[in-house]
Amino acid sequence: MSPDELRRFAYEAADWIAEYLSTLDERPVFPETRPGALRDALPARAPEQGEDMDTILRDFRERIVPGINHWNHPAFFGYFAISASGPGILGEMLAAALNVNAMVWRSSPAATELEDVTTAWLRDLLGLPEPFEGVINDTASSSTLYALAAAREVAYPEQRSRGLFGLPTGRVYASEQAHSSVEKAVLTLGFGREGYRAIPTDGAFRMDVGTLRRAMVEDAAAGVRPVAVVATLGTTSAAALDPVREIGAVAREHGAWLHVDAAYGGPVAILPEMRPRFVGWEEADSVVVNPHKWLFTPIDCSVLFCRRPEALARAFSIVPEYLSSVEQSEARSLMDYGVSLGRRFRSLKLWFVLRYFGREGIVARLREHMHLARELADAVEAEEGWELAAPQELGLVTFRFAPAGVGAEERDDLNRFVMDRVNASGTAFLTHTELDGRVALRLSIGNLRTEARHVERTWSLLKSEADAARAGIASALDEA
Numbered sequence: 001m002s003p004d005e006l007r008r009f010a011y012e013a014a015d016w017i018a019e020y021l022s023t024l025d026e027r028p029v030f031p032e033t034r035p036g037a038l039r040d041a042l043p044a045r046a047p048e049q050g051e052d053m054d055t056i057l058r059d060f061r062e063r064i065v066p067g068i069n070h071w072n073h074p075a076f077f078g079y080f081a082i083s084a085s086g087p088g089i090l091g092e093m094l095a096a097a098l099n100v101n102a103m104v105w106r107s108s109p110a111a112t113e114l115e116d117v118t119t120a121w122l123r124d125l126l127g128l129p130e131p132f133e134g135v136i137n138d139t140a141s142s143s144t145l146y147a148l149a150a151a152r153e154v155a156y157p158e159q160r161s162r163g164l165f166g167l168p169t170g171r172v173y174a175s176e177q178a179h180s181s182v183e184k185a186v187l188t189l190g191f192g193r194e195g196y197r198a199i200p201t202d203g204a205f206r207m208d209v210g211t212l213r214r215a216m217v218e219d220a221a222a223g224v225r226p227v228a229v230v231a232t233l234g235t236t237s238a239a240a241l242d243p244v245r246e247i248g249a250v251a252r253e254h255g256a257w258l259h260v261d262a263a264y265g266g267p268v269a270i271l272p273e274m275r276p277r278f279v280g281w282e283e284a285d286s287v288v289v290n291p292h293k294w295l296f297t298p299i300d301c302s303v304l305f306c307r308r309p310e311a312l313a314r315a316f317s318i319v320p321e322y323l324s325s326v327e328q329s330e331a332r333s334l335m336d337y338g339v340s341l342g343r344r345f346r347s348l349k350l351w352f353v354l355r356y357f358g359r360e361g362i363v364a365r366l367r368e369h370m371h372l373a374r375e376l377a378d379a380v381e382a383e384e385g386w387e388l389a390a391p392q393e394l395g396l397v398t399f400r401f402a403p404a405g406v407g408a409e410e411r412d413d414l415n416r417f418v419m420d421r422v423n424a425s426g427t428a429f430l431t432h433t434e435l436d437g438r439v440a441l442r443l444s445i446g447n448l449r450t451e452a453r454h455v456e457r458t459w460s461l462l463k464s465e466a467d468a469a470r471a472g473i474a475s476a477l478d479e480a
């Protein structure tokens with residue numbers, strides 16, 4: 001592609017991006033599509049001859065975009081709402097242009113050092129102390145896997161040479177509300193299902209520390225090695241914050257590694273008024289925070305902070321001759337802190353985001369999101385026939401339609417039905433979970449472009465769909 005051609009198409013792409021982001025409101029959030037629709041519409045084989053860029057871009061607009069669930073939409077409230085901010089998008093574009101691979105300092109001096117700088121900036125914004133060193137991974141799932149690999153390294157110093165075979169059982173503890181990535185990491189690391197113990201939670205879905213203590217004492221008596229305890233600050237279903245200080249005290253009594261999963265909730269520690277909820281995480285051995293979740297950075301960008309980076313390196317470092325370099329004693333080799341050798345220049349977009357918004361800009365936006373969530377929670381509580389399924393926390397509202405006189409199973413069906421109707425309308429997008437064994441709807445507010453009107457419109461639609469569904473059931477019962 002000639003420089004002139006590249007320039008022309010880059011302008012065209014930039015125009016499309018600006019137009020797209022400013023007109024998202026007019027699109028359905030979830031597309032009108034079905035499984036297989038795109039696959040059926042595209043050729044089964046790659047083209048023999050190269051195609052021209054105009055055609056490729058046209059197919060992007062006409063075939064790909066209509067199959068997109070718009071995570072950038074202001075009424076995207078599913079999973080955890082995220083946003084690709086302008087500065088984040090620009091950072092991502094430029095990183096693609098540079099195309100450096102930050103394996104070791106020599107392979108990309110600036111990408112290596114910018115990762116040092118941005119993760120230190122973020123660490124300070126979050127109020128985590130100096131000994132924590134940050135590395136950027138693709139996802140929290142990888143970050144947690146690496147943290148637990150370091151914990152395994154500490155609990156089983158002998159395993160690097162002989163593996164875990166024949167060694168005493170090891171166990172990782174997390175709450176029943178912990179993210180599935182924790183159990184996935186435990187399975188990947190060879191501890192098996194028995195190596196994972198899910199601790200029950202209290203009425204607000206926070207880990208019950210008394211039960212954790214008893215479980216660890218019981219396991220120690222049975223000869224089980226305590227490997228790690230994972231506390232979650234911002235659980236997936238309810239955004240609950242585990243009592244991390246008390247959990248840390250129990251973990252330390254047993255010499256277990258403390259990993260904090262703050263993939264979603266972490267950024268909120270930037271708010272001074274929220275900092276008390278995080279007390280104790282500064283004592284952790286590792287903490288994961290995802291800027292690609294609630295910090296306006298395009299996917300993917302997950303920061304793993306580790307207080308014992310040497311344990312991470314012991315778990316992962318292998319330096320073959322072809323990767324050795326004279327600077328390896330003076331600068332970090334980022335390849336030493338995880339499975340990946342090749343690493344994208346992810347710190348560039350994070351640097352753009354942190355500079356563009358500044359601490360004040362980030363604080364203002366996170367406060368606004370939490371305010372919108374609180375207002376919706378108040379409205380739900382005030383509405384007859386509706387209830388919160390969990391105490392409202394952070395930017396998440398977990399709730400359900402629970403009209404009197406409708407059985408539990410039927411309520412579950414009703415809530416799924418109402419959610420499907422709202423999603424099919426294209427007005428908003430929500431997802432659900434299960435709390436106390438019952439279906440709950442989740443509305444997550446975390447997109448930069450979300451305003452009160454988007455939340456209000458969605459709440460009105462939920463209520464009218466629920467009333468319509470209820471009336472339908474009532475008339476069906478009358479007929480029966």
Ligand SMILES: *Cc1c(COP(=O)(O)O)cnc(C)c1O
Pocket residue numbers: 080138139140141142179181232234235236261262263264265290302
């Ligand atoms: C989203 C989330 C994860 C998984 O994040 P990925 O980056 O998609 O792997 C893990 N833990 C918590 C608490 C989360 O919210």
